Amino acid sequence: MIKNLSKIVINNGGTISPLILPSELTHGTGLCNVALFEDKGDIIANIRHVHYSLYHSEFNQKFNCKWGVLAYLNPEDDINLRTGNYLCKINPDTLEVDTYQKIDTSKRDIKPVWTFIGLEDARVFKWDKKLYVCGVRRDVKDDGEGRMELCEVEWDGKKCIEKSRDRIEVDPHTYLEKNWMPIFDMPYHFVKWANPLEIVKVNIKDKSTKKVKEGTLDIISSKTVITKDDKLELPRGIRGSSPVVKFGDYRMCITHEVDFFHHHGMKKDAFYYHRFMVWDKDWNLVSLSKAFSFMDTQIEFCCGLLVKGDNLLISFGYQDNAAYILKMPINLLDKMEWEDDFPFNLKPKKVTWHEPLIYNKKEYNKFKFKFPGLKQIERNYSQCYQDLFTLACLNGKTDGTYLEIGAGHPFYGNNTALLSKLGWKGVSLDLQKSLIEGWKNERPNDVCLLKDATKVDYIKLCKDNGLPRYIDYLQLDIDPAPNTFKVLQKIPFDVLEFGIITYEHDFYNDENEEWRTKSRELLLNKGYTIIAANISPDKNSPYEDWWVNKKYLSKFNKNIIADIDKESLFAKDYMING
Amino acid sequence: MDRLKEYLHKYINNPHDPYINAELGEEYEKIGQGAASLSYFLRAAELLHTYDPEMAYCCVLKTWKQLHNTKRRPDYEREQLQTAVAYLPTRPEAYYHLSKIHSSREEWKTSYMYSCLGLQYTNSPPLEYDVGYPGDYMLIFQKAFTSWYIGQREESKSLWLQLSKMKNIPQEYMKIIRENSNAYKSNKESKKIVKFDMWENQIQTKKEYYIIK
Numbered sequence: 119m120i121k122n123l124s125k126i127v128i129n130n131g132g133t134i135s136p137l138i139l140p141s142e143l144t145h146g147t148g149l150c151n152v153a154l155f156e157d158k159g160d161i162i163a164n165i166r167h168v169h170y171s172l173y174h175s176e177f178n179q180k181f182n183c184k185w186g187v188l189a190y191l192n193p194e195d196d197i198n199l200r201t202g203n204y205l206c207k208i209n210p211d212t213l214e215v216d217t218y219q220k221i222d223t224s225k226r227d228i229k230p231v232w233t234f235i236g237l238e239d240a241r242v243f244k245w246d247k248k249l250y251v252c253g254v255r256r257d258v259k260d261d262g263e264g265r266m267e268l269c270e271v272e273w274d275g276k277k278c279i280e281k282s283r284d285r286i287e288v289d290p291h292t293y294l295e296k297n298w299m300p301i302f303d304m305p306y307h308f309v310k311w312a313n314p315l316e317i318v319k320v321n322i323k324d325k326s327t328k329k330v331k332e333g334t335l336d337i338i339s340s341k342t343v344i345t346k347d348d349k350l351e352l353p354r355g356i357r358g359s360s361p362v363v364k365f366g367d368y369r370m371c372i373t374h375e376v377d378f379f380h381h382h383g384m385k386k387d388a389f390y391y392h393r394f395m396v397w398d399k400d401w402n403l404v405s406l407s408k409a410f411s412f413m414d415t416q417i418e419f420c421c422g423l424l425v426k427g428d429n430l431l432i433s434f435g436y437q438d439n440a441a442y443i444l445k446m447p448i449n450l451l452d453k454m455e456w457e458d459d460f461p462f463n464l465k466p467k468k469v470t471w472h473e474p475l476i477y478n479k480k481e482y483n484k485f486k487f488k489f490p491g492l493k494q495i496e497r498n499y500s501q502c503y504q505d506l507f508t509l510a511c512l513n514g515k516t517d518g519t520y521l522e523i524g525a526g527h528p529f530y531g532n533n534t535a536l537l538s539k540l541g542w543k544g545v546s547l548d549l550q551k552s553l554i555e556g557w558k559n560e561r562p563n564d565v566c567l568l569k570d571a572t573k574v575d576y577i578k579l580c581k582d583n584g585l586p587r588y589i590d591y592l593q594l595d596i597d598p599a600p601n602t603f604k605v606l607q608k609i610p611f612d613v614l615e616f617g618i619i620t621y622e623h624d625f626y627n628d629e630n631e632e633w634r635t636k637s638r639e640l641l642l643n644k645g646y647t648i649i650a651a652n653i654s655p656d657k658n659s660p661y662e663d664w665w666v667n668k669k670y671l672s673k674f675n676k677n678i679i680a681d682i683d684k685e686s687l688f689a690k691d692y693m694i695n696g
Numbered sequence: 697m698d699r700l701k702e703y704l705h706k707y708i709n710n711p712h713d714p715y716i717n718a719e720l721g722e723e724y725e726k727i728g729q730g731a732a733s734l735s736y737f738l739r740a741a742e743l744l745h746t747y748d749p750e751m752a753y754c755c756v757l758k759t760w761k762q763l764h765n766t767k768r769r770p771d772y773e774r775e776q777l778q779t780a781v782a783y784l785p786t787r788p789e790a791y792y793h794l795s796k797i798h799s800s801r802e803e804w805k806t807s808y809m810y811s812c813l814g815l816q817y818t819n820s821p822p823l824e825y826d827v828g829y830p831g832d833y834m835l836i837f838q839k840a841f842t843s844w845y846i847g848q849r850e851e852s853k854s855l856w857l858q859l860s861k862m863k864n865i866p867q868e869y870m871k872i873i874r875e876n877s878n879a880y881k882s883n884k885e886s887k888k889i890v891k892f893d894m895w896e897n898q899i900q901t902k903k904e905y906y907i908i909k
Contacts (some may be wrong), residue, residue, distance in 0.1 A: 124708045134708065136700055141728025146766050148731040171731035171766065173759075177742040181756055181783070184775045193768035214697065414711040415739075440724070440732035442704075530709055 119391075119455065120410040125473075126453055127446045129527040131550040132429070135213035137165055137441040139204060143220070147171055150435025152443070153241040153251075153361070154208075154422030155302075161208040163215070163422065163433065164242040164251055165441055169193065169200040172438035176416055179381055186383045201236030203251060205271065205278050213431070213443045219278035221251065221271060226283040228333030230257035237267060239297065239421055241361050245305035249273060254296035255285070258330050264294040266308070268320065268338070284338040285328075286320050297358035299371050307343070312373050313356040315401055317344035344401055350457075353377075354409075359392060360423035360432070368404065370396045372420045372432065375409065389416050392434075394454065408455040412436075412444065449597070452627075472655035474501045474531045475690050484695040487677050489514035491540070499535040502655050502689035504620045507664060508537065508591045511618050511649075511674045519589045520544030521580070521616075523571045523605055524596035527553060528560040533593045533620065538564050542590075545583045547571050549596070571596050572604045577613055588615045595622040595662075599633040606637055611644040617674075619646060619665040626659040626686075634663070641665055651682040653689050660686045699723055707736070714743035718755055722825055730762035737762070750823065753784040757827040760793070764828070773797065788814040789829040795838040804845035811838035833865050837873070853880045 120126065124134055137152055144167050153164040175187035183189050190199055206218040223237070240253030249271050256264040270282040288295055298308035298318070310318045324339040350356075354375040362371040377389040391409035398404050412418045412434050422433030422443070430446045477485070477498045485492060487510035498505050512518060522534045525546035529535045534544060538561065546566040548554060557566035565583055580589070592609075596602050602622055619641065623634040638648070647668050652660035666674060681687055703720040710716055721736035741755035760776035763769045774797055780790040791814030798807035818832040840855035856877040859865065865873065 122708065122711060128705055128708055134701075134704060136697075136704060136732075138697075138727065138729060141730070146728050146730030146733075146762065149729075171734050171762065173734070173738070175742055176739055178745060179742070180745045181738065181741050181759075181779055183779070184772060191763065191769055191772050194771055195768055413708060415735075436732070437735045438731075439735040440729070 119408060122412075122414040123410050123446075124413050124442075124444055125530070127444055127450060129530040130450055130453070131447050131552055132450065133213065133445045133552060135443050135445075137163065137206075137208075137215055137433070137443060139165060139167065139206075139215065139218055143167075145169075148435075148439040149441045150438045151239045151419050151421045152433035152435065152441045153239075154424045154431055154433050154443070155242045155244065155361075156424055156426065157244060157249075159210075161210055161213075161424070161426070161431070162242055163206045163208050163443075164240050165204045165206055165215075165218070166239065166421075166435070167202045167204060168438055169196075169198075169202075170438075172417070174417055174437050179383075182383065186385050187381055188385065188387050198230070198233050198235050201234075201238050203237060203240050203253075205242065205251075205273055208443065210426075213445060217275070219273060219275075221278050221280055223269075223280045223283075226269075226280050228258060228330070228335075231260040231331055232257045232262045234262065237269065239419070240269075241300050241421055243300050243302055243361060245300075250300075252298070252300055254294075256294075258285075258332070258335060260331060261293075264296055266295050266298050268322070283336060284320075284322065284325070285335050286340050287337050288340055297374075299358040299360065299362050301362040301369070303364050303369075309358060309362050309371065310342070311356075312358065312371070312395055313352065314349040315344065315346040315397075315403070316342055317401070319343045346401060346403075348403070350403075350406070354391070356393070356395075359420045363423055363425055365396065365425055368396050368398055369401075370394060370423070370425075372423050374419060387416070390418050392418070392420055394451065406457045407451075408457060410454070412442075472501065472659070474499065475503060475655060477503060477506055477694070481694055486679070486693055486695055487675060489675060491516065495536070499529050499531065500533045501531040502653055502662065503693045504533040504593065504662075504664070505536040506693065507620070507650070508533075508618045509540075511666060511678055512590060513675050515590065516541045518542040518591060519585055520546075520591040520593065521576075521585065521589050521614075522546035522593045524548060524594065524602070524622075525553065525557070525566050526595075528557045528564075528566070533595075534564075534591075535561070537591070543584075544589070544591075545579060545585060547574065572601055572608065574608070576609050580614060587613065588617070590617040592616040592619045594619065597624075599624040599628055603633050603636055603640075606640055615667060615669070616646075617667055617670055619667075620662055621665060622662045624661050625652065626654070626661055634660075638663065645669060647671070648682050649678060649680045650687060650692055652684055652687045653692070654686040655689060657688050658686050700727065712743060714740040714748070714751070714755075717743065718751070718758075718825070721755070721758060725758070725762065725765075728765070730766045734759050734762040749784050750787070750821075753780055753787055753790075754823040754825055754827060756780040756783060757789055757793075757823070758825060760790075761828055770797070785813075786817050787820055787823075788817040788832060788835055789823065789827050790814075791817075792829055792835050792838065795835070795842070799838060799842055802845075804842045808839060808842040808846055808848075811835050811842060815839065830866070830869075831864075833859060833862055833869070836862075837869065840876070853877075856880060 148168040151166045155162045170190040170192040173183045173189045173191050179187040203221045204218045207216045209216045234256045237253040240251040242251050252268045254264045255267045256262045266286045268284045269280050272279050272281050298310050301307045306320045310316045318340045320340045326337045328335045328337050356373045359374040360372040362369050373393050375391050381387040394407040396405040417437045420434040424431040432444045489510045491514035520534050525548040547569045554568045623637050625634040646665040648663050650664040653662040654660045700723045703723050706716045707720045717736045717740035721733045724733035737755045737758040741752045744752035763773045777790045777794050791810045795807045795810035814835040844852040859873045860877045
């Protein structure tokens, strides 16, 4: 399971931004569960402000408060849990809040008779040119009955007023309806249940009124219009979370699920997880990601999803206390883990992203290919020990040189960060501007250039950056595999020589099994030999070959053992004794 | 916002590093986002529970500080301080805040008790973050202040005198100390109540102290 989607995102060209409202408005209490919507190019957000701070003690749960390890710390002179909503314009570059306005609900409010007060987890959208927020309200009946309420909002930049408030009734009667997912491109339709699918349509013309203890409610009806019978067997029930948005010819949403448990105080606690879910135009489920967390914490909740250019904008609350927008490049969907047996073409064959397999000092005795200086190394950074393999081959060289094509993050999963720390010099290339900015901040003394690696004159590049004709280490890893091969073809091996090459062919994800074969033919022909073939971050995702230059074989560490016969060579097994 | 984003990135890359959690909590506190700050400091405290007690204690006090800044949660505040004391009873800061809470409620004996407990642990090394503890002199101040009310007037007098000779006490506190010391010298028996307004160190909330001349 991906426990920290944000980590993958920010280390692969995405960004994250905290959403903040001035504490003069909120007294510093929680901002959470943000919804998103795009209106004529503007990014609109609805931020939920709660009048409490959620106290949630995680891990060993040693520091409980008065009510245990999980409690709403509401004002002690007001036992109610109040929610207010702020409509905001989001700066498209920084993803920070530009302007904000509290939704004035005073014209429609009646005296609350239940402790959860206000419209909770409201999604924001436009249907028939009208701006709506729609969430669950539980404060009008003294048993806490909850219904989705569709509220039209008038927002002119100076004031933001709730114009209408229609409570969506259901038949047959239920106690609580919440987290219906509005379908942005189908006015008045919601995905009420995702597994199996049930879509309801509200009829805004079928209006009635209903008297309750403290006032009168405007009611509209709803009815189920689409259902599917194919329920998936999953460990937990799937519930609504983000809106449903168009995604090419498909529709996509993010769902949530809750894994309840009882903590040692015997009270209820939970882990929240989310999934990407994709349907085709006929509402057949075509792809479902495995469950994931956003920031490796227990309580998270997503209310916002937008497709904006090549990115997904995803907004979520963190423990009801903080709110964030994640800008996720769409191609990172390939790095998600997906449930099997769905036809959607974005779904990769196998898992494509793994947390780096980090070596730490405690593993020294188990490390197979010891080299001078290993004892002093606290940790490495590569995804699959490429940095340590290189050092091992070169007997712990400290003044080596490298050419890193497809640099990625300056440290996270990076193959040259450790080498640089030891004194190596080199040049790195990447195509993503945000990653280059990261290098400027985090590895200011190293050269990382914003370049399309398929269009570089490598002789000139090396000359301009003071690299010799013999370079100790070449890393080749630019997604996707055909592009990596394109770069391999472009490298003038008759002029430049390399000691070690780590080459990413992504065989696990190569339907025609083309790029591994081609790269092997080329490198064998250029005088290189494979030492470790089909390196994999797990037991079954072969994605790289590691090569050495035959000409310099005699100078390399004699302890290195070649392993070239396995279909998938788990990097940890190759480098570390079990 | 830049620093907040910087620490947010660090946190995302290592969400189980307690010190990064604490740094992120501190950044949120600086911009008044108490709830978010509370979340990260509480995570830090949990992660530090078994191997860095002083820092864990500091983080628990930080959760108290967020509640204190948010206001309207006096019981939660008091109990968070008690959590800190229960976890590490050999530091002065939580005792000081407990003493203040009880003196503000005119629970003089309890306040006096907490000041005495705190004074056992003066000269402790400073904590990593500001938890609203101005210095050990404030525990003496609390004791001087409350001892008068519980009838320990000679003790109160000697404490005001002791304070009046201490260096590096902020001007506004020293003014009160001198006035009380002088009051004792001039007229021990006066029953006139003089109100002093004081600004707490770091926390921009106005507190009122009532000292009898």
